[in-house]
Amino acid sequence: MKTKFTKETYLYWYELMLLLRRFEEKAGQLYGMQKIRGFCHLYIGQEAIAAGAMTATKPGDKFITAYRDHALAIAKGISAKECMAELYGKATGCSKGKGGSMHFFNKELGFFGGHGIVGAQIGTGAGLAFAEQYLGTDNAVLCFFGDGAARQGMLHETFNMAMLWKLPVVFICENNHYAMGTSVSRTSNVLDIYKLADAYEMPGDSIDGMSCEAVHEGIERAITRARDGGGPTLLEIKTYRYRGHSMSDPAKYRTKEEVEEYKERDPLTQVLKTLVDNKWITDAEIEAINERVKAEVEESVKFAEESPWPSDDELLKDVYIQQDYPFIVD
Template identity: 90%
Template sequence: MATKTEAKTKFTKETYLYWYELMLLLRRFEEKAGQLYGMQKIRGFCHLYIGQEAIAAGAMSATKPSDKFITAYRDHALAIAKGITADACMAELYGKATGCSKGKGGSMHFFSKEKGFFGGHGIVGAQIGTGAGLAFAEQYQGTDNVVLCFFGDGAARQGILHETFNMAMLWKLPVIFICENNMYAMGTSVERTSNVLDIYKLAEAYEMPSDTIDGMSCEAVHEGLDRAVKRAREGNGPTLVEIKTYRYRGHSMSDPAKYRTKEEVEEYKEKDPINVVLKTIQKNKWATDAEIEAINEKVKNEVEECVKFAEESPWPSDDELLKDVYMQQDYPFIVD
């Protein structure tokens, strides 16, 4: 049931310029986050999206604003792509009150109900079941919105995936399960975790449509997700999409990534999606050197401003400590 998506659609000048500016913003934001982490301005865990930007760009052009996104803890880029401001995201990394989760979530728990971004989840695979739940809510309310549920190749080994796939197919939920296969679950390669190396094949047991996509290509990502989104919007249920991508940095900021060679990393950098899109723009003369430089400067300023915003923002007040935390009040604790 699987299909292999290759770029076929002719995209407009506006789409390529949108992709370029968005991916550049995501790249520069993550680079700055890595730098600030080294300066101990950002604490705790921090997982960067550098190298995977084409997925966010293609996902945005293939969906509409009312569609919902949910992902794991490598969430900064998808959150910004979905419309959360760089200011709110950087403030969250700083733990400031102006952050998108009020400074309480940190790197792994970005959130915005208004923008349709439902996390940032630290528990491996937890968002798979929650993503199906979001899709059930959209179906129940009679909307034509779809849910894009992102997870990594490591999370594909969790039991919740199989339980969720079964239910999603049974109820024909409008959810696209997206495995961002960057080849390594933390430091463990796909080859060392499963006999099934093509993750899209996991859908076959549930007779779920599936697809495998080149995640270094904005065009291919858009094509594959556009088809899956259309299927879900028409009431034909979920799709498993395996997007093969690559992260240039380690799993997290504490990972030196010694489990792979420099040659392997450089091989993927040759296919860098930002450079590929830029070359397409230049080849078609869709922007002058001055216009491209203006985009670069705009992105640079936006990142600088978001750091300034985070630095100057206040810390959460003490009375925020127990707010937004679920408490069971119906049944008091019984003390022996």
């Protein structure tokens, strides 16, 4: 079976996606045990986007996303231990236990959140791209948002400015077909979200989000254009979440048949099939990957359980900045 990608790439995709899947499954289990509180949005089913994005970008590129952020954060390099500790609200978490599920962050790794306000990251993502352009780097920004956020006014204002200034940003709509429990067809006359780019003469494309290969190729084209000074691109990556919008969502607005149809295209299964069909992996190697991932997730839980809570003097740190202005007279 011939492929456009190497054995090493498929092995990377498989182990990364398996880690993301098992981490999210464990997070869902721990939420049910009330170890994790508050909001919690799982990425199960959408892992091919994170995997394809990683192989299509370089370390200096920046990621920014919405509140379904666990998987992209881990893919970008934040450890499973720091992420689990953040879900627990512990001081060792990637946001010091003060951000929780929706606000993962790591500046050094180029992961800028995790944003709880729907669509807020779209404008901020363009701002990050402006900074890269101003500093003269060849880094680009991947700005992820959902199909629900595509209804926000922020998107249109940002698209206009990004095209006007030819910012090095790739806008990625992770279209999982439902904004909470509302289908795209009930909220928009434009069912092909990538066509929103036409109003700004921005390149747009529709990508199969259940395929690591398609995601990689689509992002690679867009990010090359961004680096070369061609400006932004809108990618509508059509994907599917197997769980509800959040842990409190029973997802009764979908049929079992619909969910099963997408599970037949599970990116984890497809990548493993490619590895097996090409005889690139043995049963023993599959088991070794499973054990490695299982151990990493279990270690993340142990780390979170044993980590301390934030101290009281951390309450206002990273929230307010006190600045003295000598020209202001009391």
